Amino acid sequence: AQSVAQPEDQVNVAEGNPLTVKCTYSVSGNPYLFWYVQYPNRGLQFLLKYITGDNLVKGSYGFEAEFNKSQTSFHLKKPSALVSDSALYFCAVRDLYSGNTGKLIFGQGTTLQVKP
Amino acid sequence: EAQVTQNPRYLITVTGKKLTVTCSQNMNHEYMSWYRQDPGLGLRQIYYSMNVEVTDKGDVPEGYKVSRKEKRNFPLILESPSPNQTSLYFCASSLEATWNTGELFFGEGSRLTVL
Numbered sequence: 001a002q003s004v005a006q007p008e009d010q011v012n013v014a015e016g017n018p019l020t021v022k023c024t025y026s027v028s029g030n031p032y033l034f035w036y037v038q039y040p041n042r043g044l045q046f047l048l049k050y051i052t053g054d055n056l057v058k059g060s061y062g063f064e065a066e067f068n069k070s071q072t073s074f075h076l077k078k079p080s081a082l083v084s085d086s087a088l089y090f091c092a093v094r095d096l097y098s099g100n101t102g103k104l105i106f107g108q109g110t111t112l113q114v115k116p
Numbered sequence: 117e118a119q120v121t122q123n124p125r126y127l128i129t130v131t132g133k134k135l136t137v138t139c140s141q142n143m144n145h146e147y148m149s150w151y152r153q154d155p156g157l158g159l160r161q162i163y164y165s166m167n168v169e170v171t172d173k174g175d176v177p178e179g180y181k182v183s184r185k186e187k188r189n190f191p192l193i194l195e196s197p198s199p200n201q202t203s204l205y206f207c208a209s210s211l212e213a214t215w216n217t218g219e220l221f222f223g224e225g226s227r228l229t230v231l
Contacts (some may be wrong), residue, residue, distance in 0.1 A: 004158075034219075043120070043206055043222035044159075090158060103149075103174060104220065106158035 002027045004093050012110055013081045021076040021110050023091030032094035032114035033074040035065055036102065039087045048088075050074060061085070081114045090114075118143045122207050122223035130231050137192040137226045144213040146211065148190040149220070151183055152176065162205075165190055186192030197230040204228075 003026045013019045025031055032051050036044040049058025054068040065076045075093060088111050092104040120141045129135055141148065149164040151174075163208030165184040179201055182194040190209075194201060204227050208220040 036222075041224070043224045044208075044220075045222070046219050049219065103161045103164065104159075107161075108158045109157050 002095055002105055003004060004091050004105055004107040006089075006091055006110045008110050009108075010113060013112070014079050015038050015114050015116050018065040018083070019078050019081040019112065019114070021089050021091075021112060023074045023076065023107060025074060025091075025093050027093055031074075033065075033067065034050050034092040034094075034108075035059065035063070035074075035076050036090045036092060037061075037087050038090065038109075044090065047076070081112075083114050083116055086112055086114045119185075119218070120207055120209055120221050120223035122205070122226045125224065126227050128229045128231065130216045131198055132196050134159060135194050135197060135228075137194075137205055137207075137228070138222060139192065140188050141190075141221070142188065143209065143211070143221065144187065145209035145221070146187065148184065148207065148209045149174070150180070150182065151206045151208065153206060153225075155205050159206065160227040162192070166192070194228075197228075199230050202228060202230050 005024045015078050028082050034049045035036040037047050038044045047063050047068050048069045050057045058064045063078050067074050091107040095103045095105050123138045147169045149160040150162040153159045160176050163174050163182040164178050165171045168187050171182050171184050204225050206225050207223040210220050
């Protein structure tokens with residue numbers, strides 16, 4: 001079965017430091033991978049995706065993610081964290097085995113806390 | 117402004133009292149879907165709709181119904197709510213051309229508590 005794991009419930013980082021939010025996946029075949037962000041009392045917002053091509057994907061708000069096929073990982077990164085980056089982050093993979101359902105399989109989420 | 121609108125945003129109800137959570141999008145999207153979010157479980161798909169009058173079950177459809185009579189609306193119906201349906205619900209939509217690349221647009225969520 002396809003799955004996504006975010007091994008850290010929470011990541012704490014000081015403002016100005018680099019941040020990494022980890023994601024690993026398990027799929028058969030080529031994965032379609034995504035990151036979404038959820039700010040308090042808001043819906044999820046799309047950040048970036050990897051479908052094919054360059055392993056380093058750039059997205060919104062200065063975030064980027066690196067696809068690593070050998071390690072089956074898709075970690076979210078940012079060179080310099082901002083307090084306003086504090087939010088709940090979800091990694092997701094498209095379910096390629098459910099036909100044309102458009103379904104995304106989400107990880108359990110990681111809370112990012114950036115302290116001033 | 118392009119958006120997905122859900123109502124109500126917050127609701128406390130009692131077991132067995134039918135309720136409907138409305139979802140409307142103004143982007144002419146063909147694909148719409150409902151997810152529920154529970155702590156430690158991420159988001160799980162309840163139902164989805166590929167187009168008007170085309171709906172199908174997701175991973176956790178038990179206790180829910182949906183309808184898609186118009187392209188813009190996709191209501192979620194709980195005929196007889198139970199406490200295990202206490203959750204945060206999200207409606208999402210996508211263009212038919214892009215749904216399979218996963219860029220979904222989400223509503224702001226509806227927090228439902230069933231007593």
